[in-house]
Amino acid sequence: xxxxISALLLIxxxxxxxxxxxxxxxxxxxxxxxxxxxxxxxxxxxxxxTGYPIxxxxxxxxxxxxxxxxxxxxxxxxxxxxxxxxxxRSEPVAAGDKVYIxxxxxxxxxNGTQYEIESSSNFGDSYDAELIIGSGQFVTGFELGLLxxxxxxxxxxxxxxxxxxxxxxxxxxxxxxxxxxxxxxPQIKSEIIRIDLRDPNIEDIWGVxxxxxxxxxxxGISDTKPITFTRIKTGERVTFTYGHIDYVTRCEENxxxxxxxxxxxxxxxxxxxxxxxxxxxxxxxxxxxxATLNESFVTEKLxxxxxxxxxxxxxxIVEKYRSYKRAELEAQRETDIxxxxxxxxxxxxxxxxEIKEYPKRELQRVFNDYYYKFQxxxxxxxxxxxxxxxxxxxxxxGLSEDGESGDWQGAINEQVKGxxxxxxxxxxxxxxxxxxxxxxxxxEIYEEELRRDFEYYGKTPYDYPTEEEYLKALKDYxxxxxxxxxxxxxxxxxxxxxxxxxxxxxxxxxxxxxAAPQ
Numbered sequence: 220x221x222x223x224i225s226a227l228l229l230i231x232x233x234x235x236x237x238x239x240x241x242x243x244x245x246x247x248x249x250x251x252x253x254x255x256x257x258x259x260x261x262x263x264x265x266x267x268x269t270g271y272p273i274x275x276x277x278x279x280x281x282x283x284x285x286x287x288x289x290x291x292x293x294x295x296x297x298x299x300x301x302x303x304x305x306x307x308r309s310e311p312v313a314a315g316d317k318v319y320i321x322x323x324x325x326x327x328x329x330n331g332t333q334y335e336i337e338s339s340s341n342f343g344d345s346y347d348a349e350l351i352i353g354s355g356q357f358v359t360g361f362e363l364g365l366l367x368x369x370x371x372x373x374x375x376x377x378x379x380x381x382x383x384x385x386x387x388x389x390x391x392x393x394x395x396x397x398x399x400x401x402x403x404x405p406q407i408k409s410e411i412i413r414i415d416l417r418d419p420n421i422e423d424i425w426g427v428x429x430x431x432x433x434x435x436x437x438x439g440i441s442d443t444k445p446i447t448f449t450r451i452k453t454g455e456r457v458t459f460t461y462g463h464i465d466y467v468t469r470c471e472e473n474x475x476x477x478x479x480x481x482x483x484x485x486x487x488x489x490x491x492x493x494x495x496x497x498x499x500x501x502x503x504x505x506x507x508x509x510a511t512l513n514e515s516f517v518t519e520k521l522x523x524x525x526x527x528x529x530x531x532x533x534x535x536i537v538e539k540y541r542s543y544k545r546a547e548l549e550a551q552r553e554t555d556i557x558x559x560x561x562x563x564x565x566x567x568x569x570x571x572x573e574i575k576e577y578p579k580r581e582l583q584r585v586f587n588d589y590y591y592k593f594q595x596x597x598x599x600x601x602x603x604x605x606x607x608x609x610x611x612x613x614x615x616x617g618l619s620e621d622g623e624s625g626d627w628q629g630a631i632n633e634q635v636k637g638x639x640x641x642x643x644x645x646x647x648x649x650x651x652x653x654x655x656x657x658x659x660x661x662x663e664i665y666e667e668e669l670r671r672d673f674e675y676y677g678k679t680p681y682d683y684p685t686e687e688e689y690l691k692a693l694k695d696y697x698x699x700x701x702x703x704x705x706x707x708x709x710x711x712x713x714x715x716x717x718x719x720x721x722x723x724x725x726x727x728x729x730x731x732x733x734a735a736p737q
Contacts, residue, residue: 250581252646253655260575261643267571268648269725275559276492277483278732280548287359288544289512290314290366294353296520298508306503308371312352313509318365319347321376321500326493332420335413336495342378342394343411343465347502358485361497364477370501377470381439381463391416391467393433398461403453411465417472426450426457438464474498483732484555492732512537527681560728561719565641567726572644577636585635645718654721661714668713669697 297315312318324339341348352362379385387393393414400407414425414433421430426448436442441463448457477497481490510516514536517523523540531546533539593615597608605611609627610620618625649655656664673679673696683689700709 249584250578252642253650257643257647257650260578261572261640261647262575263572263644263647263651265651268568268644268722270727271567271571273560273563273567273726273728274731275556275563275728276731277552277556277559278492280545280552281359281480283360283363283480284548285541285545287355287363288548289541290353290363291355292353292521292544293510293512293516294351296510296516298510301506301508304505307506308375308501308503309369310504310506311367311369312365312501312504313506314353314366315507315509316352317505317507318350318352318370319502319504320350320365321347321502323498324495325498326495330420332424333413333415333496336490339495339497342376342468347376358479358481358495360479361477364479364497365475365499365501368475368501370504373475374470374473374500376468376500376502378466378468379438380466384437384439387416387434387436387438387464387467388469389416389434391469392471393467394465395433396461396463396465397459399457399459402456402458409461415471422448423451426455432459432462433464436462436464438467440464470500471498474500524681527679556730557720557723560723560726564719564723564726568644569637569640572640572647574636574640574643577639581639582632582635585638586631589631589635645715645722648722648725649718652721652725654718656714656717664717665710665713668716669693669700672696672700 293314302310306319321341322339323342324336325333326336327333350356350362350365352365354362356362379391393416394411395414396411398407398409414429415421416430416433418424422428427450428446428448432446432448441461443461445458445460448459449455450457475498477499479495479497481487481493481495483491485491510520517528517536517540518525521540523543525536528536528539528543531539531542533542593612594608597605597611601611605614605620609622612627612631613622613625614620616625616627616630618627618630670693673693676696678692678696680686680689683692704712
């Protein structure tokens with residue numbers, strides 16, 4: 220639920236005495252982070268945690284992201300099937316429709332040369348991909364780019380696979396399963412490459428003679444004779460040792476071309492915030508009754524009253540709704556920025572604030588907590604899966620289950636050491652900066668965090684007829700949270716979120732995306 224220092228930090232090592240508000244257990248076995256002398260264990264100076272730079276690259280919310288969020292709302296309120304669910308190519312695509320598509324993603328350099336993006340094409344698949352417009356299944360901008368498009372006004376996907384055989388035709392786009400090496404690069408590459416026979420720069424990309432080489436091949440028949448081509452501009456030599464045409468396409472002259480951007484949190488870091496293009500071919504679509512963005516949609520379908528939207532900018536309900544969606548996205552973006560900055564904060568602090576020695580009793584205590592929880596989890600869930608709790612622990616840490624490789628005790632110890640290191644830093648800074656809240660302040664931040672959590676699940680005072688009903692629902696939510704997570708865990712997570720934000724404020728956070736030219 221919360222961003223915590225490490226996987227089990229708040230339910231084990233911090234349990235019971237982090238605030239000074241909850242009674243501590245026997246101090247002979249538990250380190251008191253708020254009162255004990257932490258300088259015995261940690262080397263830390265004020266300069267270690269103040270003014271250091273943190274650079275992140277997370278852009279502000281774009282208009283396209285807002286429109287995409289609205290598209291998802293429209294799709295969620297679509298009506299019944301039109302045309303009895305038949306596959307149609309002559310109608311414009313609308314929110315909520317299901318389309319069957321082929322797509323290819325690529326980037327471009329300053330000369331317009333295209334570069335395929337791995338795992339961003341389904342041309343090699345046997346079947347079209349199914350996509351509901353407004354599902355959020357693709358990167359932001361992809362589904363918006365299909366809105367209003369009439370499939371039969373664009374190319375239909377045509378593929379000649381290996382099993383059909385035949386010769387390559389002039390104008391084909393060839394997808395060649397190749398093994399090759401460039402003389403200026405050390406590694407041999409084995410991949411499916413795209414060779415567009417329509418491209419006048421094909422010999423700059425692959426070398427003189429590549430067109431004749433490909434057109435002499437038979438689709439589906441392998442060629443294992445080594446052959447070398449020389450790139451015109453660079454003089455680099457490209458040597459093919461294997462070639463097999465998996466398929467060619469004869470449809471790529473008139474695709475639907477979409478311009479999008481990879482999100483800031485995209486799994487492949489090298490592509491984050493990068494511009495991407497998609498060529499898309501809609502085979503056919505199934506259409507639904509489409510919701511219309513108007514005042515009744517906002518107030519009746521989405522349940523957003525005029526009172527609820529009154530605080531947002533706009534002359535009309537629809538304009539206020541658009542501002543409301545932007546505010547939602549901006550709040551989430553602020554959370555993303557904080558999490559990214561926190562990760563870099565801890566990376567810096569753990570490098571800078573060195574451990575002198577680990578508190579031995581604390582190491583053993585936290586190790587025992589971890590082991591107990593592994594035992595409990597094993598007994599409740601994994602007795603039929605693993606032959607012992609130790610086998611389960613090994614698999615949990617990615618070690619050999621049979622014990623032939625990997626030290627499960629060492630794996631736990633490393634996690635425990637990391638956890639204690641972070642706690643020593645965390646509490647040392649709080650104490651040095653006098654950031655530890657008193658009981659009255661803690662009550663204030665606890666209630667604020669509780670309300671924020673409740674709102675995260677879509678519950679605000681606007682959702683209840685009276686304030687009394689809202690407060691009762693909030694109290695019921697609190698009881699559920701405390702029962703599920705445990706009172707100590709939730710209290711400690713609230714405290715961590717409050718205090719870590721204060722520590723983060725001591726850094727010099729720079730968002731390079733904000734500084735980038737528009």
